[in-house]
Amino acid sequence: MLPPRLRFHSLILNSRGAAYLLLALMFGAVSGACATNPGKPVPHGKEDQAPVPIYQCGPVYPFDMRARGITGVVKVYFEVDALGNSHVLKTWGGAGPSMSQAAADAVAKWRFKPGILHGEAVATRMIVPINFSLSSSMDRSGKQVPIPLVQQQPVFPIEKRLRGVRAVVRVVFVVDVNGRCIVQGVEGRPDPLFATAAIEAVSKWKFQPGSIAGRQVAMRLVVPVVFEPNRDRIAKPAKVAPPTS
Incomplete structure (x- = not known):
C-alpha cells in the first residue's frame, strides 16, 4: 500500500x-x-x-x-x-x-x-x-503605472445616499503622455446617477504619466469607484508631489 x-x-x-x-x-x-x-x-x-x-x-x-x-x-x-x-x-x-x-x-x-x-x-x-x-508600481518589464497627483472625489447622489444605496462604478479611461485623464466609458450598466458622478470625478484626475523602459506612454486603465453611504467623504482631492527621480 x-x-x-x-x-x-x-x-x-x-x-x-x-x-x-x-x-x-x-x-x-x-x-x-x-x-x-x-x-x-x-x-x-x-x-x-x-x-x-x-x-x-x-x-x-x-x-x-x-x-x-x-x-x-x-x-x-x-x-x-x-x-x-x-x-x-x-x-x-x-x-x-x-x-x-x-x-x-x-x-x-x-x-x-x-x-x-x-x-x-x-x-x-x-x-x-x-x-x-x-x-510594486513597476513590474519586471520596466512598466511603470501612472501615479495619481490630483484626484477629485465623486459627489454622492443625495437621494441615493439618503436611501443608503451602495454602488461600484468601473470607469474606463486613458492617461495620456501629459498625465491627463481621458474617460472612455464605464463597464456594465451601472445606475446613471452613479455613472455620471463617477465619470465627472475621474475626468478631473491628474497623473504622472506611465512609462515603459523610461519612455512615457499613454495607458488604458479601469478603476472601480466605490460609493459607500456610511463612509466619510474626503472634502479635498489628494495631492502628491511627483518623485524627483
Whole structure:
C-alpha cells in the first residue's frame, strides 16, 4: 500500500499582478479527464488534488490610496467551482471599501483547473491574501503605472445616499503622455446617477504619466469607484508631489 500523498500549497499575490501557485505532489498525481461533482464544496486541503491556476491577474491599486501612501492586505475567501470559475464569497482586512473591492475584482477573474476528489472535479473553497504595496508600481518589464497627483472625489447622489444605496462604478479611461485623464466609458450598466458622478470625478484626475523602459506612454486603465453611504467623504482631492527621480 502506498503511503499517503503529501502536498504543499502556497499562493502568493502582490499588486504587480504576479501570482504563483506552487503545487508539489509526492508519490504520484491525479491525472486524466475527470467527471464533475457540483455537490457540497470541499475545504482547501481536503481534496486529493488542489485547484491549479490557469489565469490570474493582480488587483488595480486604488489610486486615492496609492496617492496617500496607504498600503494593506485584503484576505479574500472564494470558491473555485467544478468548472474552474472563481466566485468571491467574502473579504476582510485591508484599508477600506476601495481596496477590498479591488481585491475581490481581481480574484473573481481568476480561472483554475478544478480540485479533484475521488477522481471527480469538485468545488473548493480557499482563502488568499492580496497585498497592496507601494513598492510594486513597476513590474519586471520596466512598466511603470501612472501615479495619481490630483484626484477629485465623486459627489454622492443625495437621494441615493439618503436611501443608503451602495454602488461600484468601473470607469474606463486613458492617461495620456501629459498625465491627463481621458474617460472612455464605464463597464456594465451601472445606475446613471452613479455613472455620471463617477465619470465627472475621474475626468478631473491628474497623473504622472506611465512609462515603459523610461519612455512615457499613454495607458488604458479601469478603476472601480466605490460609493459607500456610511463612509466619510474626503472634502479635498489628494495631492502628491511627483518623485524627483
